[in-house]
Amino acid sequence: MRAILAAQPRRVTIVDNFLSADPANVPEHPAVRLVIGSITDDRILRDLDDDIDYAFHLACYHGNQSSIHDPLADHENNTLTTLKLFERLKDIKSLKKVVYSAAGCAVAAKTFDGATATMEDAPVSLFHDSPYSISKLIGEMYGNYYFTRYGLPFVKARFQNVYGPGEILGAGRWRGTRETVWRNVTPTFIWKALHGEALPVENGGIATRDFIFVEDMARGLIACALRGAPGEIYNLGSGEETTILQLAERVNSLTGNAAPIGLKPARDWDRSGQRFADTSKARDQLGFVASVGHEEGLKRTVAWTKGNQDRILRCVMQHAEHLPEVRAYFKMDLS
Numbered sequence: 098m099r100a101i102l103a104a105q106p107r108r109v110t111i112v113d114n115f116l117s118a119d120p121a122n123v124p125e126h127p128a129v130r131l132v133i134g135s136i137t138d139d140r141i142l143r144d145l146d147d148d149i150d151y152a153f154h155l156a157c158y159h160g161n162q163s164s165i166h167d168p169l170a171d172h173e174n175n176t177l178t179t180l181k182l183f184e185r186l187k188d189i190k191s192l193k194k195v196v197y198s199a200a201g202c203a204v205a206a207k208t209f210d211g212a213t214a215t216m217e218d219a220p221v222s223l224f225h226d227s228p229y230s231i232s233k234l235i236g237e238m239y240g241n242y243y244f245t246r247y248g249l250p251f252v253k254a255r256f257q258n259v260y261g262p263g264e265i266l267g268a269g270r271w272r273g274t275r276e277t278v279w280r281n282v283t284p285t286f287i288w289k290a291l292h293g294e295a296l297p298v299e300n301g302g303i304a305t306r307d308f309i310f311v312e313d314m315a316r317g318l319i320a321c322a323l324r325g326a327p328g329e330i331y332n333l334g335s336g337e338e339t340t341i342l343q344l345a346e347r348v349n350s351l352t353g354n355a356a357p358i359g360l361k362p363a364r365d366w367d368r369s370g371q372r373f374a375d376t377s378k379a380r381d382q383l384g385f386v387a388s389v390g391h392e393e394g395l396k397r398t399v400a401w402t403k404g405n406q407d408r409i410l411r412c413v414m415q416h417a418e419h420l421p422e423v424r425a426y427f428k429m430d431l432s
């Protein structure tokens with residue numbers, strides 16, 4: 098959002114029901130209009146401006162585990178959202194681009210035997226590990242349909258693993274599992290490391306991910322909006338493969354956490370263990386290359402976490418009734 102505001106738009110409308118986000122992340126800016134509610138709400142859809150230039154569709158039911166716990170909530174906030182939004186956007190003739198946040202995890206091969214870089218046109222399985230993953234692919238398919246049938250200028254940005262300042266553990270409403278708080282590996286590791294805890298590393302930490310810093314991701318999304326060709330897919334990633342063990346070691350080193358790593362069994366649902374993206378298409382066709390290295394990005398995320406402890410603690414604590422373990426956290430000197 099801050100990257101968009103830097104381009105001095107006339108107006109930016111954000112629609113969010115704060116299911117997995119915190120209002121504190123919405124920038125206070127005269128161009129920003131915040132509409133609180135679901136993008137499935139007919140009244141909200143009807144009231145959208147009819148002269149929108151660009152639409153970024155980022156809403157989802159976060160994340161895999163929540164969707165396994167409650168597939169219908171995933172459908173409501175991850176599939177119906179997409180369909181109703183595209184159905185409304187198809188009538189907005191001013192649209193130059195609709196950028197959809199597709200998920201690299203839904204496309205990557207299911208392997209623990211060494212990943213090869215996932216290409217944009219990699220074959221997609223009909224068997225998926227979570228309703229979330231299915232919903233993200235359905236979103237791609239609906240977008241392709243509206244592109245083909247109505248000429249919706251639809252571009253798919255396939256996200257790899259985004260991390261960085263602004264991701265608040267526990268942001269939003271309780272979604273039925275502990276992953277409401279421990280929502281992604283990077284902020285979880287940083288928070289726990291800053292509190293001197295053993296980082297929980299599953300399956301020996303052999304899983305790999307392609308981590309992309311949030312500011313790079315924002316640049317990539319804007320590149321999709323400005324230079325993406327309608328109907329096309331672009332991987333937005335760093336193209337670098339990092340093991341979860343490497344991530345844990347880097348976080349421990351940057352935070353000075355001396356606690357030994359806590360090895361845990363593998364997650365029973367996750368079969369796409371090792372993955373990273375081929376980034377040559379985004380480089381050649383969008384001129385997009387991620388520029389923030391993993392160490393540097395982590396360093397900036399650690400600094401942000403220390404500086405935003407109050408906000409994070411407030412969001413984590415709102416789930417204490419469901420997840421009593423978070424009561425152990427209190428304001429600490431993280432400096």
Ligand SMILES: NC(=O)c1ccc[n+]([C@@H]2O[C@H](COP(=O)([O-])OP(=O)(O)OC[C@H]3O[C@@H](n4cnc5c(N)ncnc54)[C@H](O)[C@@H]3O)[C@@H](O)[C@H]2O)c1
Pocket residue numbers: 112113114115116117118134135136137154155156157158159173174178198199200201202233256257258259260269
């Ligand atoms: N972060 C990643 O690594 C990653 C990887 C792959 C794909 N993605 C995709 O990128 C997008 C953003 O993900 P994120 O990680 O920033 O997650 P996030 O939880 O921060 O963002 C999702 C947003 O959607 C909102 N939302 C949920 N239901 C809604 C509804 N019915 N109406 C309006 N808003 C609703 C949430 O409150 C939240 O602000 C998602 O579509 C996600 O699937 C992210």
